[in-house]
Structure formats: structure tokens, C-alpha cells
Amino acid sequence: xxxxxxxxxxxxxxxxxxxxxxxxxxxxxxxxxxxxxxxxxxxxxxxxxxxxxxxxxxxxxxxxxxxxxxxxxxxxxxxxxxxxxxxxxxxxxxxxxxxxxxxxxxxxxxxxxxxxxxxxxxxxxxxxxxxxxxxxxxxxxxxxxxxxxxxxxxxxxxxxxxxxxxxxxxxxxxxxxxx
Numbered sequence: 238x239x240x241x242x243x244x245x246x247x248x249x250x251x252x253x254x255x256x257x258x259x260x261x262x263x264x265x266x267x268x269x270x271x272x273x274x275x276x277x278x279x280x281x282x283x284x285x286x287x288x289x290x291x292x293x294x295x296x297x298x299x300x301x302x303x304x305x306x307x308x309x310x311x312x313x314x315x316x317x318x319x320x321x322x323x324x325x326x327x328x329x330x331x332x333x334x335x336x337x338x339x340x341x342x343x344x345x346x347x348x349x350x351x352x353x354x355x356x357x358x359x360x361x362x363x364x365x366x367x368x369x370x371x372x373x374x375x376x377x378x379x380x381x382x383x384x385x386x387x388x389x390x391x392x393x394x395x396x397x398x399x400x401x402x403x404x405x406x407x408x409x410x411x412x413x414x415x416x
Contacts, residue, residue: 239302239327246299253292260288301341302327309383311392313399318355320371320380322346348373355400360393369393 306326312319328340350371357372369380369389381389397404 242327243299243302246295246302250292250295250299253288253295257288257292298341307345309381311380314349317349317351318396318400319349320346320378322378346378348378352400355396355402358393358396358402360390 304324304327307321307323309323310321312321322345324343324345325340350373354371354373357370359370361368361370367386367389369392371378371380381392384392394404396402
């Protein structure tokens with residue numbers, strides 16, 4: 238489906254380019270439709286100004302649709318863990334406006350979590366499920382967001398055993414913070 242969206246957006250860009258070049262050529266050759274000079278100039282100039290943001294956004298949206306996703310990953314090193322949040326797949330489905338803008342401009346986090354940072358590793362259990370989190374300075378990272386609860390618990394046990402971390406589980410959402 239992402240290829241359909243990407244192809245559709247590329248066709249839209251082609252149509253935009255044809256319309257834009259037609260408007261510019263009419264404006265430059267002073268062959269705009271018959272109207273007063275002020276209305277003609279403002280109408281075509283207004284169209285050019287209004288059309289400047291459309292191709293940039295459409296090109297970026299096509300790029301997001303055609304770009305393959307990058308999976309979230311953890312690489313276990315001898316004394317640290319390298320965390321890469323990856324890039325989630327493009328979603329053009331009906332989602333909330335805030336979620337749409339987050340999905341359009343995803344933030345990728347790549348960080349090395351040394352033993353000191355891993356000390357803040359927590360498995361937070363709530364009524365809605367559980368989160369595996371680690372604090373890095375003022376940032377709270379949610380790790381393994383797309384896996385099941387059982388896999389998250391297994392990962393927590395694995396990391397705690399491998400890096401000799403104390404097992405810390407919380408049973409409230411209040412400990413999660415605003416991260």
C-alpha cells in the first residue's frame with residue numbers, strides 16, 4: 238500500500254509541476270486571462286505563492302511512503318547495549334492529527350547505554366500492559382515498543398542477568414513519568 242501512496246504522490250507532483258510551469262509562463266509572458274491588471278497579477282502571483290509549500294510537503298510525504306522502515310534494535314556489547322529506535326513504517330491510515338504529525342516526522346534515537354545508564358532499566362507494569370524503560374540524562378526511552386508483553390519481560394530478564402543489574406519492577410504508571 239505504501240508503494241501506491243508513493244506513486245500517487247509522485248503523479249500529484251507531476252501534475253503540480255505542469256500547472257506551476259503553465260502559471261509561471263503566463264505570468265512572465267503577460268498573457269493571463271482577461272481581467273484587470275491588479276486582479277490578474279495578484280491571482281497568478283497568489284497561486285505561485287500558495288503552490289510553493291505543496292511540492293515540498295508532497296515530495297517529503299512521497300519519500301516517507303517509499304522509504305523502507307528500519308526496525309528497532311538492541312545490540313548487546315560486552316559492557317554496554319547499543320539501542321537504535323529505528324524508523325517505523327509509513328502509515329496513511331485514519332489516525333489522530335497528533336499521531337499523524339509524529340508519524341510524518343519520526344525521531345530516530347541511536348545511543349550506547351553503558352552499565353551506568355543501564356542501572357535505570359525498569360519494567361513498569363500497568364493495567365494496560367508493561368513498558369521497558371531506561372533513563373538517559375533527562376530522556377526516558379521506551380524500549381521494545383512493538384513486541385509483546387512476554388517478550389518485553391524476557392528482554393528485561395536477559396538484560397538484567399547479562400549486565401548484573403538489580404531487578405526493579407514497578408506496578409504503577411506514576412513511576413513512568415512524562416517520557
